[in-house]
Each structure stands twice: as structure tokens, then as C-alpha cells.
Amino acid sequence: MKSDSLGQLILTGVPGIELDSETAALFHLVQPGGFILFGRNIHSARQLRKLIDDLRDLSEVEPIITIDQEGGRVSRLRLIGNEPPNAQQLRDRNDLALVRRHGEITGQLLRIFGFNLDLCPVLDISFDDEADNSLRGRCYGKTPEQVVGLAGAFNDALREQGILSCGKHFPGYSAATVDAHHGLPKIERSREQLNEQELAVFRAFIGRDDSPSRPSNNRTAGESRPCLVDCMMVCHGWYPCFNPVRRPASLSREVVTHLLRDEFHFDGLIMTDDLDMGAIMNEYGLEETIRLALEAGNDLAMICHRVPSIEEVHCTLGKLPPAQIERALESVARTKTKLQAPHAFSESAFKKIDGGIWDLRVAVLGEEEAGKRSPEDGKRSPVETY
Helix, strand or coil: CCCCCHHHHEEEECCCCCCCHHHHHHHHHHCCCEEEECHHHCCCHHHHHHHHHHHHHCCCCCCEEEECEEECCEEHHHHCCCCCCCHHHHHHHCCHHHHHHHHHHHHHHHHHHCCCEECCCECCCCCCCCCCCCCCCCCCCCCHHHHHHHHHHHHHHHHHCCCEEEEEEECCCCCCCCCCCCCCCECCCCHHHHHHCHHHHHHHCCCCCCCCCCCCCCCCCCCCCCCCCCEEEECCCECCCCCCCCCEHHHCHHHHHHHHHHHCCCCCEEEECCCCCHHHHCCCCHHHHHHHHHHHCCCEEEECCCHHHHHHHHHHHCCCCHHHHHHHHHHHHHHHCCCCCCCCCCHHHHHHHHHHHHHHHHHHHCHHHHCCCCCCCCCCCCCCCC
16 A cells, blocks of 8 residues: 555545546545445446446555445445345344344345445444434344344354444444434443443454353453454544543544553454534534544544545645554555455346345245335435444
């Protein structure tokens, strides 16, 4: 990777269903490290694959191509196919084989379009299934053990298909009472409470021995284990137990570096949640946001909607201390050695996978319920990031 590739530290959205000349020129100049796609980028199966191929073609370094493909309402690809069951529906069935099947088929679906990273699994615990904190329907469990077991089955199966995984939203939106898309949640949890609940799950997906049990393959206590997710996404919740002064976790050195890197020994890629969300935009200007994000220890800054602003982000990165830039570039480059090439695309292959998604949906929900899609079906929300 070129030493001056500052754009490698940017994960950007894409404006539409095809690359216009202005956007293509911007991406060619900035050379973003990755692209995240949303409903606004999806019109048909063939169009989506062409868009991804075009993004790859203009990138000098193999890009991360990612999407939120969880299940239920947070399934961008349901716009052109069947809607997979969500985490709560799978949790209600409590069948590891069905969860693994969901992970396998999600991986197959993403590979055929050219994605190489899924922003999954959600590792938040559901304290209240009806809470208005953006997590409705998206949580695999109400206890650490339940989340670890079910999300772990999905995660393992997804990665076996050659798709990298991303645990989110560290250290957790579980106790939030405000949706971070609109404002900054203040999460009043003590470190002791976090250790017993939210952080116990994340430790498990970093391979820590003091976390809820997962298969150990006869490893001895204290023996080093590989990370079980490739990336972590840091949330925009404010935790007074880590930062007495108002500061989201995503921009907090205490959370990103001291907790996730130093204490938990996570050595994978760390990215912010979308920096275009209200929790950030209501509190900080763009230049300050980028400075704080890299200072905190993030490797990728996610800009989903203000796409023209990535040139400004690129300039801001050029003003930051070289040690911060070098650390982040090394992490991005290390992650990119694991990216897998896309599978060959054909309409018939897509239809076969999509048929499998329908079969899974019926197996989880039953024939009658399977025909009922999430209320937001077919609509492109003004806030598409989760």
C-alpha cells in the first residue's frame, strides 16, 4: 500500500445506482479504503454487481466493499430479493442450524455481488425488545450467553463463506434510550455492569478466556486465540464511566484504545459507526470529528451520506500526526490481506440463492408469516445507517 494513501482510512457511501463522472473523479482522486452501499444504490441484481465492479476498477488498492445485511428490516438486498429472518426471529426459534444456514446463505449472497465484508453480527444484548434505540428486532439474545451462542453461529458460517465480519456496536447500545441516528445517547452503566453484560459478549468475540463459553478446541486457559470477528464498529453512545465529560465512545481514546485495544487486546480493524449520524453531527464539526476519531484509535472513518466531503476528510487526515496515520494504515492493510475475490455473477445463481433465503424464511417463520415483510419494506429511509 502506498505510504501516502490517506484515503485508505475513509469508508465512504456512494450517491446512486451508478457512478457519475463527478463521483468517479472524486473516488479516483481520494482513493477511499472502502465503500458502503445502501438501498439508494440498489436497483437490480445486475446493476448492483456492475456498480461494485466499477468501484473496484477505479481503486488502486483492493477496496473493502461492505453493506448492512443482517436480516429483517436491516437487509439492504431485500430490495431486489427475499427478506431474511431477523436476529430476534432466529432467537425465538433457538435453532443453531437455522442460524448457521442464515450465515452461510448471507455469505453466498454477498460473494456473488462482490461484497467482501458484512457489517454483522450485532452483538448488543436486548434489555427491552421494544426500546427505541435502533436495535428493535436485531439482537440475538437477552443474555450474554444467548448472544454469544447465536451470533457466534452466524459469524462462523459467514466467515466460512469468505466474507469478513464486523462486531457492532462496541461497547453496546443495549442500555441506550435515545437512537444515535438522532442524538447522542447517555448510557448510564457502571463498569461492573458492563463487565457482566455488554462487554462479556464482545470479549467472547475477541477470544478472551474470561468470556461466556464458546468451543475452545482444547485450548488451555490463558492461551492466545485469534479474533473471532475481523472488525469492530464503535458506537456513538456516551459512557460517563469512561468519559465523565460528554464524549461518544467512537471518539473516545479511553474506549477505543485503552479498552478495546490495550485491555481487550483486539488486533483487528476498528471503524467508527457512521459519522453522519445525529449523535456526531449535532455535537462536532467535520474536521474535529476526523481528528478525534483517529486520535481515539479508529482505523476507518465512516462517512455514509456527505460523500462530497470525503475530499475535506482527506485533507484533514493529512494534518494529523504521522504515528496515528501509520498505525491506521497498517491495520487497514493487514485486514485487506484477508479479502476474498467475488464469485462469478449470473442471474440464475442469484435466483438460486434468493430461493434459499425464502426457504430459510419459511423454516423460521412458517409459510403464512413468511409472506409478511417488515413495515419499511421497499422504502428508502432518510436515515439508512444502522
